[in-house]
Amino acid sequence: xxxxxxxxxxxxxxxxxxxxxxxxxxxxxxxxxxLRDLGHEVVDLGPVPGPQPRCVPDHPNHLKFLPEISAWIExxxxxxxxxxxxxxxxxxxxDHSISAGSVSGLARRAAEQGRPLFVLWMDAHSDFHxxxxxxxxxxxxxxxxxxxxxxxxENYFPPLPAPLxxxxxxxxxxxxVDKAERxxxxxxxxxxxxxxxxxxxxxxxxxxxxxxxxxxxxxLLHVSFDVDFLDPPLAPGVGTPVQGGATFREAHLxxxxxxxxxxxxxxxxxxxxxxxxxxxRTAGLAIELVGSLLGKTIxxxxxxx
Ligand SMILES: NC(=[NH2+])NCCC[C@H](N)C(=O)O
Ligand SMILES: [Mn+2]
Ligand SMILES: [Mn+2]
Numbered sequence: 001x002x003x004x005x006x007x008x009x010x011x012x013x014x015x016x017x018x019x020x021x022x023x024x025x026x027x028x029x030x031x032x033x034x035l036r037d038l039g040h041e042v043v044d045l046g047p048v049p050g051p052q053p054r055c056v057p058d059h060p061n062h063l064k065f066l067p068e069i070s071a072w073i074e075x076x077x078x079x080x081x082x083x084x085x086x087x088x089x090x091x092x093x094x095d096h097s098i099s100a101g102s103v104s105g106l107a108r109r110a111a112e113q114g115r116p117l118f119v120l121w122m123d124a125h126s127d128f129h130x131x132x133x134x135x136x137x138x139x140x141x142x143x144x145x146x147x148x149x150x151x152x153x154e155n156y157f158p159p160l161p162a163p164l165x166x167x168x169x170x171x172x173x174x175x176x177v178d179k180a181e182r183x184x185x186x187x188x189x190x191x192x193x194x195x196x197x198x199x200x201x202x203x204x205x206x207x208x209x210x211x212x213x214x215x216x217x218x219x220l221l222h223v224s225f226d227v228d229f230l231d232p233p234l235a236p237g238v239g240t241p242v243q244g245g246a247t248f249r250e251a252h253l254x255x256x257x258x259x260x261x262x263x264x265x266x267x268x269x270x271x272x273x274x275x276x277x278x279x280x281r282t283a284g285l286a287i288e289l290v291g292s293l294l295g296k297t298i299x300x301x302x303x304x305x
Contacts, residue, residue: 001040001294002087005032006079006102007047010072012065013097013140016239018275023047023092025237025274029283031092031290038295045083048101051075056156062137066156069097069139074158076101077108084109084266090290093270095239096127099224100143102268104160106222107147111162116219118168118263119147120210122254123226124242126171126181126192131156133180140240140271144169145184166190168219170210172254173198173229176242195244203250204257211261221263223293227271227286235285237277248285255292264293 007023032042053067054074076091080102083089091102103119110117121127127144130152134141146153149163167189174194177185185192193206214221228238231245246254258264269286277283288296 003035003040003042003294004083004087004089005042005044005092006083006089007092008072008076008094008098008101009047010069010094010098012068013095014138014239014271015136016273016276018273019093019095019239019271021274022094022270022272025272025277025280025283026092026269026286029280029287031287034287034291035294038291040294045079048072048075048079054158059131059156061132061134063131063134063139064137065139070157072098073101073104077105077158080105081108088294089266091266091268091270093268093272096123096140096224096226096270097143098270099268100146100157102266103143103147103164103222103224104158104162106220106266107164108161110220116168116217117162117164118210118214118217118219118221119164119170120221120223120258121169121171121226122173122223122229123171124173124175124228124245125226125240126174126177126185128181128184128190129178130184133184135178144171144190148188148190150184168213168217172203172206173246175244176240195246198246198250203246203254207254207257211257211263214263215261219263220265221258221261222266222268223258223264224268225270225289227269227282230285235282237273237282238271239273239276240271251289252292255289256297258293259295267293
């Protein structure tokens with residue numbers, strides 16, 4: 001696989017400084033070497049150039065850094081569209097608002113190729129606020145609603161060339177969903193699995209049923225991995241930790257299944273904040289999980305289905 005590393009050093013979409021250092025932390029902790037060890041080619045496409053803030057109208061809700069985040073989304077989408085032509089793009093955040101750009105660009109590319117794009121959103125949060133419903137004003141809380149074409153983003157975020165079909169979106173790992181998000185999700189065909197569903201059914205069966213649908217539709221699959229999917233004691237280096245997250249084994253199993261499916265075509269790794277990390281353990285774990293998603297196994301053997 002030709003892995004293309006794309007850094008998106010954005011942190012204005014969330015409240016804690018340091019998240020913009022995420023790409024350097026992942027690279028410094030050996031991401032490229034880990035992927036090369038697995039036999040992949042790795043090219044570092046560098047950072048998305050920091051854009052000028054976009055001219056947007058005033059918004060009645062209190063939104064933090066709207067012109068800046070809107071500009072980053074536009075710039076990231078342009079890079080993602082180009083990178084999506086071939087190879088395996090890996091977007092290194094930065095906060096989760098960057099996925100509004102990465103997925104938008106990849107969705108435009110998929111639409112041109114006539115392939116349905118599916119998205120697996122691994123996250124403690126649903127990021128399903130609109131600009132009107134967010135109470136924090138932190139724009140890392142809105143990307144999935146934007147990508148699914150919910151109303152109210154017009155004129156504020158860049159026009160969306162190809163909205164996601166919500167029935168092709170699966171959120172996994174939920175344990176913090178705000179009231180307005182809950183209502184929006186209840187009226188949407190987005191599949192939303194919280195930790196309780198993972199406890200009851202197991203992460204394997206839940207993920208398998210989604211992968212079956214991707215396969216049946218001959219779809220492309222983008223994985224948007226918010227590091228706060230993981231349980232905070234394992235992965236302390238995130239700005240919005242929520243207790244009760246995925247275990248080491250659950251996360252590994254998910255990544256191994258994603259690899260074995262052969263369906264994943266692109267990835268985001270977001271919300272890592274190295275200033276909150278403990279001796280690089282969150283960065284190290286993120287690299288290990290990306291390795292599993294890209295073929296690392298314990299025995300080096302492919303498991304029989
Ligand atoms: N990508 C994230 N970590 N998002 C956290 C969002 C938290 C909360 N729902 C908010 O809108 O402020
Ligand atoms: Mn998120
Ligand atoms: Mn999150």
